[in-house]
Amino acid sequence: MNRRAHSLMVMVVLLSVVVGACSKKTPPVARPMPPPMPTATAPPPPPPPPNPVAEPVPVPPMPVEDTIGSKSLDDLNRDSPLKPLFFALDSSEVDADGQVTLQANAAVLKQFPTWQITIEGHCDERGTAEYNLALGERRALAARTYLVSLGIPADKVKTVSYGKEFPFDAGHDEAAWTKNRRAHFVITAK
Amino acid sequence: MTKSSIATKLSVMALLAASAVLTAQQPATPAAAPQQPTSVELRLTGEPGSPPRLAVPDLLALSPDRETQDAARTISEVLFADLDFEREFSLIPRDTYKSIPVAGSIDAVPFDRWRELGADGVVIGTVQKTPAGIRVEMRLYNVRARQSAYGREYTGSAANPRVYAHTMADELHDSQRQLRGVARTKLTFISDRNREAVVATVEKRDVKEVFIADYDGVNQRRITINRTMNLYPNWSPDGRSIVYTSYRSGVPDLLISNIYAGTMESPTKGVGQNWLPVFSPDGSRIAFTSSRDGNSELYVINRDGSNLVRLTNNPSIDSTPTWSPTGTQIAFTSDRRGQPQIFVVNTDGTGLRQISFESYADRPTWSPAPYNEIAFAARTGPGFDIKILAIGSGETRQITFGEGSNESPAWAPNGRHMAFMSTRAGRSQIFTVDRDGRNMRQITKDGNNTTPNWSQ
Numbered sequence: 092m093n094r095r096a097h098s099l100m101v102m103v104v105l106l107s108v109v110v111g112a113c114s115k116k117t118p119p120v121a122r123p124m125p126p127p128m129p130t131a132t133a134p135p136p137p138p139p140p141p142n143p144v145a146e147p148v149p150v151p152p153m154p155v156e157d158t159i160g161s162k163s164l165d166d167l168n169r170d171s172p173l174k175p176l177f178f179a180l181d182s183s184e185v186d187a188d189g190q191v192t193l194q195a196n197a198a199v200l201k202q203f204p205t206w207q208i209t210i211e212g213h214c215d216e217r218g219t220a221e222y223n224l225a226l227g228e229r230r231a232l233a234a235r236t237y238l239v240s241l242g243i244p245a246d247k248v249k250t251v252s253y254g255k256e257f258p259f260d261a262g263h264d265e266a267a268w269t270k271n272r273r274a275h276f277v278i279t280a281k
Numbered sequence: 282m283t284k285s286s287i288a289t290k291l292s293v294m295a296l297l298a299a300s301a302v303l304t305a306q307q308p309a310t311p312a313a314a315p316q317q318p319t320s321v322e323l324r325l326t327g328e329p330g331s332p333p334r335l336a337v338p339d340l341l342a343l344s345p346d347r348e349t350q351d352a353a354r355t356i357s358e359v360l361f362a363d364l365d366f367e368r369e370f371s372l373i374p375r376d377t378y379k380s381i382p383v384a385g386s387i388d389a390v391p392f393d394r395w396r397e398l399g400a401d402g403v404v405i406g407t408v409q410k411t412p413a414g415i416r417v418e419m420r421l422y423n424v425r426a427r428q429s430a431y432g433r434e435y436t437g438s439a440a441n442p443r444v445y446a447h448t449m450a451d452e453l454h455d456s457q458r459q460l461r462g463v464a465r466t467k468l469t470f471i472s473d474r475n476r477e478a479v480v481a482t483v484e485k486r487d488v489k490e491v492f493i494a495d496y497d498g499v500n501q502r503r504i505t506i507n508r509t510m511n512l513y514p515n516w517s518p519d520g521r522s523i524v525y526t527s528y529r530s531g532v533p534d535l536l537i538s539n540i541y542a543g544t545m546e547s548p549t550k551g552v553g554q555n556w557l558p559v560f561s562p563d564g565s566r567i568a569f570t571s572s573r574d575g576n577s578e579l580y581v582i583n584r585d586g587s588n589l590v591r592l593t594n595n596p597s598i599d600s601t602p603t604w605s606p607t608g609t610q611i612a613f614t615s616d617r618r619g620q621p622q623i624f625v626v627n628t629d630g631t632g633l634r635q636i637s638f639e640s641y642a643d644r645p646t647w648s649p650a651p652y653n654e655i656a657f658a659a660r661t662g663p664g665f666d667i668k669i670l671a672i673g674s675g676e677t678r679q680i681t682f683g684e685g686s687n688e689s690p691a692w693a694p695n696g697r698h699m700a701f702m703s704t705r706a707g708r709s710q711i712f713t714v715d716r717d718g719r720n721m722r723q724i725t726k727d728g729n730n731t732t733p734n735w736s737q
Contacts, residue, residue, distance in 0.1 A: 221689070222614055228554070228577060232572075256489065
């Protein structure tokens with residue numbers, strides 16, 4: 092798009108030069124040479140755009156940092172910038188989607204290096220209560236290991252398993268189970 | 282009399298003395314004084330091949346006040362239910378002998394009427410008000426022999442008349458059937474019935490607290506008040522303490538509540554995350570699951586926190602220990618070969634072997650003697666069912682059949698019954714069932730109730 096706009100502009104400039112040249116009604120023989128010149132003089136119009144474009148870039152991060160930084164822990168956790176990671180049945184493997192989620196969470200955590208977080212491991216009701224406690228722990232640890240591999244300090248990340256004791260969706264269908272097999276992030280200190 | 286039944290009797294006396302609720306005495310009459318020969322001689326028998334038929338009419342209230350009258354009726358109703366529970370007697374429905382007059386003494390027992398009814402035995406008793414509470418006297422009569430087969434007199438508080446019935450039922454089972462009854466045992470379990478919110482979380486989460494109840498579900502009482510999540514309560518062998526998993530510190534850790542003393546102990550002293558504790562048969566040690574070394578492994582620790590021993594060591598989940606009755610082996614759950622299955626290992630870490638071959642199996646619970654069996658929850662469809670594995674033969678039989686999801690079996694101390702949790706009634710509730718799958722009873726109704734354990 093930019094390239095096309097640029098070449099259009101060049102064409103317009105060229106045409107106006109040609110039109111201007113024609114209106115002078117001077118001997119045509121010596122005139123054909125200047126056209127290269129207009130291409131050199133044409134660039135001045137493009138430069139202005141870069142300036143306005145460059146200005147807005149640093150602006151967005153500032154307000155974001157302010158709103159997150161000023162929120163209470165409860166408000167932060169109610170609408171958390173750290174997104175949950177979901178697992179397959181009986182599994183604690185961080186899949187491709189999970190890795191994307193954890194990379195985004197890691198980016199947030201790097202922005203706020205003072206935060207302490209706890210990763211809660213949760214399971215759906217299709218496992219037994221007892222085994223699920225260990226499975227939830229393994230899920231939380233898997234999420235923690237991946238975060239640490241992305242450069243998050245290990246001492247900032249605690250884990251705890253709640254097994255299937257605190258489901259996020261009380262339903263008894265696949266839609267509910269999918270939501271309940273998760274590593275859930277809680278910010279415990281700022 | 283066998284050694285074990287004498288031991289039972291001694292522990293019965295110790296329990297009575299300790300709780301100071303009841304004092305049992307031999308009756309003044311000589312009938313039951315030379316107890317052992319008498320009870321053998323007059324032991325009730327039924328028709329060949331069938332249990333003795335027993336009638337339990339209302340006890341006679343010797344005092345006219347309401348409390349004594351109520352106690353007399355309650356004791357006979359509870360005694361009937363307690364005796365019925367073990368299926369060692371065939372109980373004749375109480376409404377079929379309402380017209381037979383209640384006897385106040387042996388001379389007045391209308392043996393012909395009871396014989397007509399087809400009773401082999403009848404329990405006759407009296408309740409009398411005393412300055413301190415009540416005196417309860419009970420006699421089991423052999424209808425054909427027209428003699429007292431067993432008799433006891435109790436004095437104590439009138440606050441909980443059910444205790445007299447439970448004590449009598451256990452003694453009748455012991456003396457007449459050489460059976461250790463469970464009438465005085467208790468259940469412990471987890472409940473969210475109080476609908477209190479867990480503190481310090483933005484999600485709405487109900488606290489889960491430890492409760493206890495009589496074996497029949499009566500007298501349900503809350504034991505913990507820490508307003509977090511508590512899981513997997515397990516009785517000490519003496520029935521005076523419960524060890525459980527508590528999230529009081531934010532992560533799962535072991536706590537012991539001494540429920541009559543009102544004190545607590547922390548055997549693991551806050552080291553690591555620890556869950557699923559189980560007292561050893563002698564009460565001196567606790568087996569549990571912990572991730573203190575990186576992932577879920579099995580450990581054993583002394584009750585006082587000394588002598589920590591690690592039993593398993595591999596990158597898979599090892600969880601949910603249960604002691605063999607002798608305390609020399611531990612069965613547990615491991616997913617080291619794929620899905621969770623039941624394994625057995627000696628307490629010194631040797632002799633590991635897999636014993637379940639289900640699609641998914643968890644919560645092994647080792648039966649007390651004389652049954653060498655392990656009950657567990659197996660995935661049978663969308664949910665779980667209770668199965669029992671006979672260790673000797675390796676054969677497995679199923680106890681529940683897909684009605685709701687059924688999990689977390691826990692044996693009664695005589696190995697004849699199990700408590701478990703089931704969603705068959707909607708939410709998670711505690712049920713009891715006999716080891717042959719019969720005699721299913723719902724114990725809880727209020728809130729969600731999970732992970733039961735049966736006292737010794």
